[in-house]
Amino acid sequence: MAGYSAEITDSGLLDVGDGQRIWWDASGAPDGKPVLTVHGGPGGGGTQFGRRGFDPAKFRVVSFDQRGCGRSTPNVADPSVGLDRHTTDRLISDMERLRVRLGIEKWLLYGGSWGTTLTLAYAQRHPSRVSGLVLLSTFTSTADEVEWLYGGLRRLLPAQWAEFRAVGDLAGYSRLLASPDRNVQLRAARAWCAWEDAVVAHESGGGHSDLPDDDLIAFARLCAHYYRHHAWLDDDQLLRGLDRLAGIPAVLIHGALDWGAPLAKAWQLAQAWPEAELIVIEDAGHLGNAAFGKAVLETIARFEDR
Numbered sequence: 001m002a003g004y005s006a007e008i009t010d011s012g013l014l015d016v017g018d019g020q021r022i023w024w025d026a027s028g029a030p031d032g033k034p035v036l037t038v039h040g041g042p043g044g045g046g047t048q049f050g051r052r053g054f055d056p057a058k059f060r061v062v063s064f065d066q067r068g069c070g071r072s073t074p075n076v077a078d079p080s081v082g083l084d085r086h087t088t089d090r091l092i093s094d095m096e097r098l099r100v101r102l103g104i105e106k107w108l109l110y111g112g113s114w115g116t117t118l119t120l121a122y123a124q125r126h127p128s129r130v131s132g133l134v135l136l137s138t139f140t141s142t143a144d145e146v147e148w149l150y151g152g153l154r155r156l157l158p159a160q161w162a163e164f165r166a167v168g169d170l171a172g173y174s175r176l177l178a179s180p181d182r183n184v185q186l187r188a189a190r191a192w193c194a195w196e197d198a199v200v201a202h203e204s205g206g207g208h209s210d211l212p213d214d215d216l217i218a219f220a221r222l223c224a225h226y227y228r229h230h231a232w233l234d235d236d237q238l239l240r241g242l243d244r245l246a247g248i249p250a251v252l253i254h255g256a257l258d259w260g261a262p263l264a265k266a267w268q269l270a271q272a273w274p275e276a277e278l279i280v281i282e283d284a285g286h287l288g289n290a291a292f293g294k295a296v297l298e299t300i301a302r303f304e305d306r
Helices: 088-102 114-125 143-149 158-167 170-177 182-199 213-228 263-272 290-303
Strands: 008-017 020-028 033-038 059-064 107-112 130-136 250-255 276-281
Touching: 008 088, 020 088, 033 088, 033 114, 059 088, 088 114, 107 114, 114 130, 130 290, 143 213, 158 170, 158 182, 170 182, 170 213, 182 213, 250 263, 250 290, 263 276, 276 290
Parallel strands: 033 059, 033 107, 107 130, 130 250, 250 276
Antiparallel strands: 008 020, 020 059
């Protein structure tokens, strides 16, 4: 996605309790409209997610690596790091601690894929701290969405799914990815990411298999952990909680060819959410394309003066 280039103006590790420190950075105008970008995964890391879409003269863009991945510590690629302190509630708490640390009253939330689950969960917990939402490739981590992504798609990708399930189910992957044997961890992580890449292979835009080993393991381990627990959210909790977002503008941008996160969920949210606008890009998938990127830039521009 074309856009702007902005230098990091501030960064650090924030102690959020539980023995966790999350990496954050900020760019753009110190007095600009505050934005928090929320990366996918879980475990995707990458504080550069979405930054190029925002004019640094008008926005103050804050990004962070969710606990356990990227530059946050400790990294869950280390099998001795337990996952009992990795839940959606704790991620929401981390985001709120970061807001307080930076002295931000309200911020625009910008999330993609798993980031839309976390963004919606945070917004429904702290609606008074949210000025708007931009959600890309919406995924809300319900049981049916998780079952489709790691089961139902076998109808479209039977050979790749057979290879994926030959290693195990979500619980089985969780055990292997926590193995003290590095080779066992890596084999499981590579099998997991091979499946993730197969799901978007009909698109252009890259995948996960070329990540460094630690990032590969952290991504797979956190994905298996969060999704086997359906992100600790009651089924359709995020759909039923939309009334808490009354008066907050929102735009959902979704590709009609998104196999991993089919359009139906974004459409369902938009139907139940009066403030939300759904933009469907007919020839885009989960990773987006040029038309998707153009829609993102146009949407962000509309939020500049809100």
